[in-house]
Amino acid sequence: MSYLTKIIGTKIEEVSRMEPIDITMTEPIALLNRMRDGFHIISEIKRSSPSKGMIREDVNVAERARQYEQAGATMISVLTDTTYFNGSFEDLQQVADVVTIPVLCKDFIIDERQLDYAKHYGASVALLIVAALHPKRLHELTRYARSIGLDVLVEVHDEAELHIALELDDVLIGINNRDLKTFEVSLETSIDLMERYPDVTFVSESGVSTVEAAARLKEAGASAILVGEALMREENPTRLLEELKTCSLKFVD
């Protein structure tokens, strides 16, 4: 059984225990427009992961999110899964309370109730993973998210999944360089797809740990990169984040 299948099994159980929660509906924030020009950093609050184990145990998430915003991040991603990533909706809320930039709820979302929680705890964007959902459910959840005021980042890993994502209106597409079934990471996953679809606005996700990697992705057409581990490992992430944001192949030996 793949890890993704295992995680989804856990989510099905978790969702069945989630009480309904109040939400205040808004309009989505037009995330796609914000990403169209320039090169953006989405920095992630990630305490641990199944593939890397503990990354940073004691983290003041509010403080770190503020540093990310000050250093120029366009959006903060917060892992809310507890079982596999040691995150929580409390983390999401703490971040949303202190930053002015959008906050992404990063979880394995399979049900409307999780979208309600994301909204309630302050997210303005939610992640939906194509590999985790039947295309019909992906459509339903995308529509529901937008109806309550959440923009959607849709995650793909190959061309077949990209075709499914391209059928959705007004979503930002992320290409995960990490295969969620094997944990293998390759930047070529993004580079190949971005070169074949030059008109699509893409976020390249995972495995970006150097300025050179960021520059390669930018050169290949990425509008944004999503960086978790590399920034979390920095005691002070400001400099690395600034360098990733202004990266250029010209300055790389």
Ligand SMILES: O=P(O)(O)OC[C@@H](O)[C@@H](O)c1c[nH]c2ccccc12
């Ligand atoms: O820590 P990294 O390698 O920089 O990766 C960040 C982010 O892309 C990764 O956490 C991620 C991408 N898609 C996901 C889906 C679920 C959980 C986590 C993820």
